[in-house]
Amino acid sequence: MIWDCEGYRLGHEVKEEMTVKRTIRIAFARIQQESNEFSTVESTIEDFERTHYMEGNVLLEAIKPTGKEAEGFMKNAELSGFYKGIQEKNSEAQIEIVPLFSAWAVSGGPLSAETQSLFENRLMSKLKDAGPIDGVFFTMHGALRATGIPNPEERYLQKIKEVVGANTPIAVTLDLHAHLRGDLVELTDVLCAYRTNPHRDHAKVGARAAKILVDVILGKTKVAKTWRYLPMILGGGSTIDFLPTMLPVFRKLKKIEEDPRVLYVSLFMVHPFLNSPDLGWAVHVMTQNDVQLADQLADDIANLAWDVRHKMPPEFDPxxxxxxxxxxxxxxxxxxxxxxxxxxxxxxxxxxxxxxxxxxxxxxxxxxxxxxxxxxxxxxxxxxxxxxxxxxxxxxxxxxxxxxxxxxxxxxxxxxxxxxxxxxxxxxxxxxxxxxxxxxxxxxxxxxxxxxxxxxxxxxxxxxxxxxxxxxxxxxxxxxxxxxxxxATKGITDLDLYKTLDFDGPVHPIKALPGWRKADAERRQANPK
Structure with missing residues (x-):
């Protein structure tokens, strides 16, 4: 019923109150491989096509509950988790997901320059064809290298931003053996790593990253993020998450996330077969717009990891x-x-x-x-x-x-x-x-x-x-x-190969260090605490 300003009834009108959900479009893709720079055998597009390559609707069907994301290896991985996370957020927004492509290969030598260029061009082309995009979900390893091309994964993120714009949020999932660096942190809005070793939480991590990304797009979450560098290559014993050395550390990460102010915390036990002078373990923390809390937690987790540095991997048998x-x-x-x-x-x-x-x-x-x-x-x-x-x-x-x-x-x-x-x-x-x-x-x-x-x-x-x-x-x-x-015999995955690398500063266990803060401050160009 409608009334005029003096209170006279003007007539009847049927009125329905409707909650109009915002429509958002999220593109998703994967380029994922762990590189070994001691290998002289370059990885090519054929290695990905042999292992796992999908695009478009074929990819979309594969990540649904009835599909198989990585047939022969695992039914559900990060992109299946992404799909599940999006479904759980559908009550908050009308979400359209746009499949680009998924390329995943068994660990190997660095990408050939030709393959790196192919992936960059394909990523940009698919994104341009996708039309307006509100966010991008991208799965990668974090320890990928390419012959003659520095920081290939950071280049993927830069190419994404060139197409979708600097302000369009990007969510990334990483292996916990990723080599985390400042550029990668700066280029991502949401960053979530596995928390199991051997890895078995791919889908769970994908779902969590997807839900945080949706909240960022809708303005429900403002991420405060920080990271820490640890000058250590080995430590943590076997680094298996459910064995004594690392079990308390990973339990603590889970406990930290019980605080509703904390979005996600990640610990990176770096892949040691990379020829990078800045190699080392790392920590990444995301909170709900609380920079001070993020800094405090990053320091706490870094201390936990640093405390297990002297627990070396078990001796292997000849x-x-x-x-x-x-x-x-x-x-x-x-x-x-x-x-x-x-x-x-x-x-x-x-x-x-x-x-x-x-x-x-x-x-x-x-x-x-x-x-x-x-x-x-x-x-x-x-x-x-x-x-x-x-x-x-x-x-x-x-x-x-x-x-x-x-x-x-x-x-x-x-x-x-x-x-x-x-x-x-x-x-x-x-x-x-x-x-x-x-x-x-x-x-x-x-x-x-x-x-x-x-x-x-x-x-x-x-x-x-x-x-x-x-x-x-x-x-x-x-x-x-x-x-x-x-x-152990002799080969390119021997754990002592790190001794042959040239680092840009002292690292454990090559050199005994009193702490991690000085190296972290230099790495992040911050003031030592």
């Missing part, structure tokens, strides 16, 4: 000592298998997968035990192109990708498998009796029992299975493995 332990553990072999983690060729940390040292040792010294061993040997498949399964073959592996590190090893046996796969390229199995050799065209990410089971090798029957990683095999082989041994 092959002879590892083999002695395998022989001694007869019951473990009877009830399951024993995992040998080839820590000198950890594909999950950028190893090429071509390292032959452990293979050579097992061929010679473990003839009484059944071993499954993976190795990368793209050159072998030219020789096998016309060879039928069942034939006797003689192949040479090693000495191809990095011959100065991985010597040639000759293996003779019966070819029992030879097929093309999406994840690893061509795969062949040579039965050499006590060694079942799995040869792959791409990097052999032998993290799961399926790596062997899919080529006809029952993990239950093996005395030993060689895996190419530090942490994931401990989770994925838990059902089969009764003991896990870290074995």
């Amino acid at each position: 092959p002879d000592r590892a083999l002695a332990k395998v022989r001694k553990n007869k019951m473990a072999r009877k009830l399951g298998t024993i995992c040998l983690c080839d820590t000198s060729d950890a594909v999950g940390a950028g190893g090429t997968g071509e390292n032959t040292h452990l293979l050579a040792y097992l061929l010679t010294h473990a003839k009484d035990l059944l071993s499954y061993v993976p190795v990368r040997g793209p050159q072998v498949f030219e020789q096998l192109v016309n060879t039928k399964v069942g034939a006797q073959v003689s192949v040479t592996v090693g000495g191809y990708l990095q011959p100065d590190i991985n010597p040639e090893v000759a293996v003779a046996g019966r070819l029992t498998y030879n097929q093309a796969t999406k994840a690893f390229g061509q795969v062949a199995v040579v039965d050499a009796g006590h060694v079942q050799l799995v040869i792959t065209e791409g990097a052999p990410l032998a993290f799961k029992p399926e790596f062997y089971e899919n080529v006809g090798l029952s993990v239950w029957k093996a005395d030993m299975v060689v895996t190419k990683g530090f942490f994931p095999p401990r989770i994925f082989f838990a059902l089969h493995s009764r003991k896990t041994l870290n074995v």
Whole structure:
């Protein structure tokens, strides 16, 4: 009913009070790989296409609850979490999500300059085609390098801003082994890292970052952020989040976030296989517009991390000592298998997968035990192109990708498998009796029992299975493995390689340091406290 200013009734009108939700558009993308700068094998677009590459509606369907974001590796990762987080915020705004592309590759050598340029151009092109955008959600690793191009990930963020504008908020998810630097902090509005190692919270982190991003776009949240640099390369023991050294630290991070003023806190235990003079651990804190609280918490978390610096990684076994332990553990072999983690060729940390040292040792010294061993040997498949399964073959592996590190090893046996796969390229199995050799065209990410089971090798029957990683095999082989041994030979993922790097200041454990604040102040160009 409508009334005039003197109180006379003018007539009736049906009036509905409606809450009009704001419409916002968020673009999302991924360029994700962890680089190993001790590798001379460049990563190319083909490495991403082999592992995981999607764009447009195919990507959108893959991150929905009914899809598989990274088939063969994990069902849900950061972008699935992003989708879930957006769905949970739909009551607050009309949100349209715009898929760009998702490129994810197994850890490897630095990107080729051509691949870096391709990604930059594709990112800008897809964003321009997307139309007006209110925010960008971007997943990356934080330890990506490109040949001859400094700071490739920061360049992606700069390219995004060139298209969407400097004031359009960007949310980024990072691996906790990222190399955090000031430029990356400044270029992002929301920054969230994994809090598990081995990593298993990809989707959870994506969801949290997405929800914070929406609140920033809607003006409900104003982020106050800060970071700290720690002059340390190693420490924290094994750095596994649920083992004694780091468990109290990660529990404290979770406790800190119970304060509603705190948006997210991250601890970065840096990837040590980068040739960067400013390498080190780092802390990042976001609060609800409370700079003082952010600074206080960043200092507190930095102190927690600094306090575990003297707890070094466990000593790894050389092959002879590892083999002695395998022989001694007869019951473990009877009830399951024993995992040998080839820590000198950890594909999950950028190893090429071509390292032959452990293979050579097992061929010679473990003839009484059944071993499954993976190795990368793209050159072998030219020789096998016309060879039928069942034939006797003689192949040479090693000495191809990095011959100065991985010597040639000759293996003779019966070819029992030879097929093309999406994840690893061509795969062949040579039965050499006590060694079942799995040869792959791409990097052999032998993290799961399926790596062997899919080529006809029952993990239950093996005395030993060689895996190419530090942490994931401990989770994925838990059902089969009764003991896990870290074995070190010589390769590009040896933990002591940091000693060969040139740093721009003293770092632990190369030099004993009384504290972290002086190095942090210099790094952030702030005044020492």
